[in-house]
Amino acid sequence: MSLRGRPSYSALGLLSHGLRRQRWPEVLRDPQQKSRYDVVIVGGGIHGLATAYYLAARHGVTRVAVVEQAYIGSGSTGRNTAIARSNYLTPQGVAFYQHSLDLWYAMASDLNFNVMFEPRGHLTLGHDDGALRTLRWRAEVNRTLGIDSEMLTPQECRKLVPLLDISNEPAHPVIGGLWHPPGGTMRHDAVVWAYARAATALGVDVLQQTRVDAIELTGDRVSGVVTTRGRIETNMVVNCTAGWSSLVSALVGLELPITTVPLQAAVSEPVRPFLNTVLASSNLHVYIYQTARGEIVIGGAVDPFPSYSMRGSLEFIEEVAAHILELVPALTHLRILRQWSGICDMTPDAAPIMGRSPVDGFVLNVGWGTYGMKAGPAAGEAVAALIATQDVPPLIEPFGLSRFADGRQVNEKGAAAVGY
Amino acid sequence: MLSIPCPNCGPRAQLEFAYMGAADRTRPQTDDIASWRRYLYFHPNSAGWTAEHWLHVAGCGGLIRIERERSTNESRAVDGCREAAR
Numbered sequence: 001m002s003l004r005g006r007p008s009y010s011a012l013g014l015l016s017h018g019l020r021r022q023r024w025p026e027v028l029r030d031p032q033q034k035s036r037y038d039v040v041i042v043g044g045g046i047h048g049l050a051t052a053y054y055l056a057a058r059h060g061v062t063r064v065a066v067v068e069q070a071y072i073g074s075g076s077t078g079r080n081t082a083i084a085r086s087n088y089l090t091p092q093g094v095a096f097y098q099h100s101l102d103l104w105y106a107m108a109s110d111l112n113f114n115v116m117f118e119p120r121g122h123l124t125l126g127h128d129d130g131a132l133r134t135l136r137w138r139a140e141v142n143r144t145l146g147i148d149s150e151m152l153t154p155q156e157c158r159k160l161v162p163l164l165d166i167s168n169e170p171a172h173p174v175i176g177g178l179w180h181p182p183g184g185t186m187r188h189d190a191v192v193w194a195y196a197r198a199a200t201a202l203g204v205d206v207l208q209q210t211r212v213d214a215i216e217l218t219g220d221r222v223s224g225v226v227t228t229r230g231r232i233e234t235n236m237v238v239n240c241t242a243g244w245s246s247l248v249s250a251l252v253g254l255e256l257p258i259t260t261v262p263l264q265a266a267v268s269e270p271v272r273p274f275l276n277t278v279l280a281s282s283n284l285h286v287y288i289y290q291t292a293r294g295e296i297v298i299g300g301a302v303d304p305f306p307s308y309s310m311r312g313s314l315e316f317i318e319e320v321a322a323h324i325l326e327l328v329p330a331l332t333h334l335r336i337l338r339q340w341s342g343i344c345d346m347t348p349d350a351a352p353i354m355g356r357s358p359v360d361g362f363v364l365n366v367g368w369g370t371y372g373m374k375a376g377p378a379a380g381e382a383v384a385a386l387i388a389t390q391d392v393p394p395l396i397e398p399f400g401l402s403r404f405a406d407g408r409q410v411n412e413k414g415a416a417a418v419g420y
Numbered sequence: 421m422l423s424i425p426c427p428n429c430g431p432r433a434q435l436e437f438a439y440m441g442a443a444d445r446t447r448p449q450t451d452d453i454a455s456w457r458r459y460l461y462f463h464p465n466s467a468g469w470t471a472e473h474w475l476h477v478a479g480c481g482g483l484i485r486i487e488r489e490r491s492t493n494e495s496r497a498v499d500g501c502r503e504a505a506r
Contacts, residue, residue: 246464246466255462255464257463260465305439308490308491
């Protein structure tokens with residue numbers, strides 16, 4: 001099956017093309033920046049690309065540009081640990097993330113691209129009563145919305161992870177766990193390419209190595225964008241820049257309730273398969289899973305100070321290593337291959353900001369903190385619907401910017417990351 | 421490794437300090453809720469040189485004021501005095 005005349009990648013197609021030794025046509029052409037677009041999306045990560053794709057695919061809005069300062073997926077989308085789940089705290093959060101999870105399950109087939117989504121389940125361990133209470137709260141909210149989550153005893157946790165230490169030896173023994181079977185992982189780069197290819201095939205211009213330097217207002221309405229390639233006339237700009245959200249919003253004089261904080265991650269050498277699920281610990285602020293290649297992906301809590309720097313630190317490795325060994329002592333000799341960092345736009349309630357802003361024509365798809373990758377599909381779909389139909393989809397209505405002034409926060413701290 | 425120039429102890433590793441927030445924030449003088457929500461939640465989140473407070477928990481215990489460039493994490497001392505949080 002080919003996407004609008006593009007070559008298909010069937011086995012027969014690969015074989016015949018290989019034998020003919022021709023160059024593959026470029027799927028992501030580098031288009032000229034046009035002088036006018038109906039929608040300019042700032043940021044070429046999953047949120048920007050998904051918003052562009054759904055505008056074109058669901059609403060026929062194709063005069064769209066995605067303006068990305070570096071290469072697509074170079075920001076947080078290429079730096080996260082690629083986990084999708086819906087075991088959140090609030091009914092609003094759970095409904096939203098579950099819808100996104102539904103889109104993840106269908107994505108490879110919808111976008112005709114192997115995003116390597118693996119529904120491997122998500123286990124969060126608790127080591128004190130407070131943690132267990134929060135985990136149980138999440139399980140119950142999930143269950144009232146018909147989502148599979150349940151509390152496990154330490155023994156049941158060890159059935160899922162045979163190498164898990166559930167003895168009283170560690171400083172913080174495991175006393176229970178939240179088991180969420182629908183959770184899974186994906187290959188983040190593949191997702192970027194899937195959305196970019198699909199959007200491009202529908203006529204969207206993806207402009208890489210192009211930075212937005214100014215956003216023009218006429219009165220209090222957006223009237224244009226100035227990029228490093230020149231001026232674009234437009235009345236709709238969407239901020240999908242995650243860690244850089246405040247800087248882009250400053251271009252229209254808008255301050256956001258966002259703090260940019262680095263989040264680090266690391267990956268180990270490949271080892272024999274021993275871990276079939278994502279293993280997280282609330283109290284120990286660490287989570288791991290094993291990729292199809294056998295490597296252990298490691299994540300933890302955000303850095304303890306705001307920064308736009310994307311450098312790893314020795315403190316991070318020392319801390320996560322110590323906590324991983326409390327959970328799985330067999331990993332003592334595991335060697336770390338590399339570590340990296342990305343920047344996260346943290347909000348006061350660990351919930352995102354989607355919807356209109358006080359500036360007419362400036363739409364927000366930001367505040368994704370440490371929980372944005374899993375949300376990209378649902379956020380892109382909803383923000384695209386908002387732009388195309390002018391109606392706020394009920395799924396994202398609780399996440400508007402006005403909630404901070406109104407005192408209607410959606411408190412997802414405790415479920416959004418392992419850092420709290 | 422981020423280095424913080426403590427006026428009492430000299431440049432020390434960031435690990436010894438606790439970040440205490442951006443400096444020069446003025447609390448609202450009224451008890452109007454809208455002003456307080458604005459103060460608590462909204463801020464510049466700038467990428468350049470920003471004045472900040474750090475507490476030297478593993479050192480002298482002093483609350484110090486420095487300036488840090490938030491893209492490179494370079495930091496510099498701006499005054500040699502301990503400063504009470506306002």
